[in-house]
Amino acid sequence: xxxGDRRALIESKPMQMAEGRLAYRNGRGTISIAEDISLxxxxxxxxxxxxxxxxxxxxxxxxxxxxxxxxxxxxxxKQPLEAAANEFAGELLMPEEMxxxxxxxxxxxLEFLGEIASIFRTSLTSSAIRYATIGPRPAAVVLVRGGNVxxxxxxxxxxxxxxxxxxxxxxxxxxxxxxLSRGETPEDVEVVTARxxxxxxxxxxxxxxxxxxxxxxxxxxxxTLWEYEPDI
Ligand SMILES: [Zn+2]
Numbered sequence: 001x002x003x004g005d006r007r008a009l010i011e012s013k014p015m016q017m018a019e020g021r022l023a024y025r026n027g028r029g030t031i032s033i034a035e036d037i038s039l040x041x042x043x044x045x046x047x048x049x050x051x052x053x054x055x056x057x058x059x060x061x062x063x064x065x066x067x068x069x070x071x072x073x074x075x076x077x078k079q080p081l082e083a084a085a086n087e088f089a090g091e092l093l094m095p096e097e098m099x100x101x102x103x104x105x106x107x108x109x110l111e112f113l114g115e116i117a118s119i120f121r122t123s124l125t126s127s128a129i130r131y132a133t134i135g136p137r138p139a140a141v142v143l144v145r146g147g148n149v150x151x152x153x154x155x156x157x158x159x160x161x162x163x164x165x166x167x168x169x170x171x172x173x174x175x176x177x178x179x180l181s182r183g184e185t186p187e188d189v190e191v192v193t194a195r196x197x198x199x200x201x202x203x204x205x206x207x208x209x210x211x212x213x214x215x216x217x218x219x220x221x222x223x224t225l226w227e228y229e230p231d232i
Contacts, residue, residue, distance in 0.1 A: 072125055
């Protein structure tokens with residue numbers, strides 16, 4: 001419907017090396033979506049991402065081909081147009097008040113975020129990012145792709161702003177590290193020391209919950225981290 005308001009036709013067609021593509025000129029155009037996207041939720045996210053390009057970048061000369069990397073890009077320094085389109089898509093599909101209400105019940109376990117993704121009919125990655133951005137608990141999301149950490153997305157109230165593992169394997173003792181190095185199948189949530197992820201400057205007695213979702217098909221591990229508070 002929104003795509004209709006912007007005079008964009010949506011078509012599904014075979015595409016190589018791309019999930020979506022936008023051809024837009026003088027207020028009308030076509031959003032093409034790869035026909036082999038198997039998940040309806042992902043398809044919706046890619047359409048919302050392309051609408052983001054229309055809304056934000058229609059005057060730009062660049063006509064992006066949005067591949068798997070692009071629709072998982074949240075770092076503005078790497079692919080700023082893609083990061084902005086993804087953020088736009090998250091806001092469009094997961095309106096803030098509804099999203100926060102839906103997330104009040106649970107910490108950002110990836111199983112729970114999978115349920116949230118089906119309620120809002122969007123992708124797991126985008127719902128994890130949305131949680132880290134506006135969710136009720138200060139959380140961070142890490143994406144590991146091809147064995148290396150691709151990005152880290154902390155909530156402004158998350159105690160650490162950076163990790164040292166960009167373009168490197170995740171720490172060996174993290175849950176993500178154990179999946180990669182030992183092929184372990186993790187629990188939905190495991191507790192790790194803060195030092196595992198954030199080095200020796202982290203307090204000895206600080207702990208994080210780490211929840212992971214491993215996608216063998218895309219060679220990806222999505223992790224959420226939030227501070228562990230033992231029940232008293
Ligand atoms: Zn794009």
